[in-house]
Amino acid sequence: MTVLDTDPAEFGHAAKRDKPRIVVKVGSSLLANTPDLRPRYAFMHGLLSDIAALRDQGFEVVLASSGSVALGLNALKSDSERAGIQEKQAAAACGQPVLLNAYKQIALEHGFDIAQVLVTLDDMEDRRRFLNTKNTVHKLLELGVLPIVNENDTITTEEIRVGDNDRLAAKVAQMIQAQHLVILTSVDGLYDKNPDEEGAKLIDKVDDVSEYLAVTSGTNSLGTGGMFTKMQAANMAQNAGCETIISRGILDDPISAALQNRRPHTRCVAKSTPQSAWAVWLTDRLQMAGSLVLSQSAADALENSESGVSCSDLISIHQAFQKADVLHIYDERGVEVARGLSNFSSDEAALIASNPDREIRDLLGYQAEMTLVNRQNLVILEDHHLPWDEPEQSLRVIAA
Incomplete structure (x- = not known):
């Protein structure tokens, strides 16, 4: 965390x-x-x-x-x-x-x-x-x-x-x-x-x-x-x-x-x-640090989730980001559904998501959970929030 x-x-x-x-x-x-x-x-x-x-x-x-x-x-x-x-x-x-x-x-x-x-x-x-x-x-x-x-x-x-x-x-x-x-x-x-x-x-x-x-x-x-x-x-x-x-x-x-x-x-x-x-502070950003696309099922379940966003939910990563950056989170239809504080950099998140069967300690050199954004550091967007358009170019495509 x-x-x-x-x-x-x-x-x-x-x-x-x-x-x-x-x-x-x-x-x-x-x-x-x-x-x-x-x-x-x-x-x-x-x-x-x-x-x-x-x-x-x-x-x-x-x-x-x-x-x-x-x-x-x-x-x-x-x-x-x-x-x-x-x-x-x-x-x-x-x-x-x-x-x-x-x-x-x-x-x-x-x-x-x-x-x-x-x-x-x-x-x-x-x-x-x-x-x-x-x-x-x-x-x-x-x-x-x-x-x-x-x-x-x-x-x-x-x-x-x-x-x-x-x-x-x-x-x-x-x-x-x-x-x-x-x-x-x-x-x-x-x-x-x-x-x-x-x-x-x-x-x-x-x-x-x-x-x-x-x-x-x-x-x-x-x-x-x-x-x-x-x-x-x-x-x-x-x-x-x-x-x-x-x-x-x-x-x-x-x-x-x-x-x-x-x-x-x-x-x-x-x-x-x-x-x-x-x-x-989490939701009203001046500039987009990075963004994610989640599987539709994970995005739909996000509001009621107690665990937040897992690296296993990733479809693609847009723009490079660092640990503790605030991420814009989209579903597969391109709708922005949430914003939250990242526990990993974009390179680390992509590495974990691309190797679901390997231990995180072996991948990163330190022990961590699969959670990319903790639930307490995640805000589900509501109608009063102005959404951001999803960037067109992907930095990493995790799943087809």
Whole structure:
């Protein structure tokens, strides 16, 4: 059995706190003027003024901020359309001090300080690093400092990056067990079709995110995420019992005006019975580490199984993975049925499955059970989870 360090609270619902928590995500288009790519100080003053007011009202706030790449492109005399991955990494290095200096100076005017929390995909997907990041954010909140979270774009590549700050903000909301995720963007919220089209109507309430994924394609010129990633983020927050508000980033009270229903927005309601923090971490992934196809009979019996996933149930393995990676588990029809924590690497799992009559000690050099995913480390997917499509290419085919 794979054992990872966890907080006791990770296996239950959030403990009651005196102070409710809000995660606010701000996109690049709100923070950088176009075409000169300089900070939008007026908006930043309005944002931090509103955060100061919310803090005075008893809220704890975490800010997930884009903008470093956009602001850094100005220093490199480049733009987002021409910049490659290395140039964007360099732009992030140039833009981070510009962004944080602006935040710090404005925050100090309102009587509080800020801290930068740079994360990578591995910080969110690896359990121990996730908990270490969580502890840092909790300590900053305890000390009255505003954590400003962003992906560390100076060291990430396309293959290993989170990809968008919408879902990163949702992971932070899950991490700190926030009550509200507020995504500030350049439109009033989710529309039933492209908001530039005639007759487009704002959707003020969303219960089932999956109903609206087909109408959410498209991104802006500065950001990496469009409305599709915002719906993904909303689903992640919903599963953790956190409501999501998508609203236009206006100058005056951009957060509280939406929270108090004083301006148009889309509200994605939280699930009334959220999953445990452990189940949320297992199911809501930012990137697929690896996946399995099980025999149909094994997949059908999985929900009522007490033993989890056995290596003997494998039909094929997709993508290489390591021990303690979270796997996406499919049936033979290509339907994703579960996600769970692996006890073996992909090479080890394939070796065991291909040699059912040999002792595991002889195959691996150490004693272990046939169980690839223990039942306590397995979550059966339900209708409120957004499934991932099965990868087309197989790394290993175990059975025909």
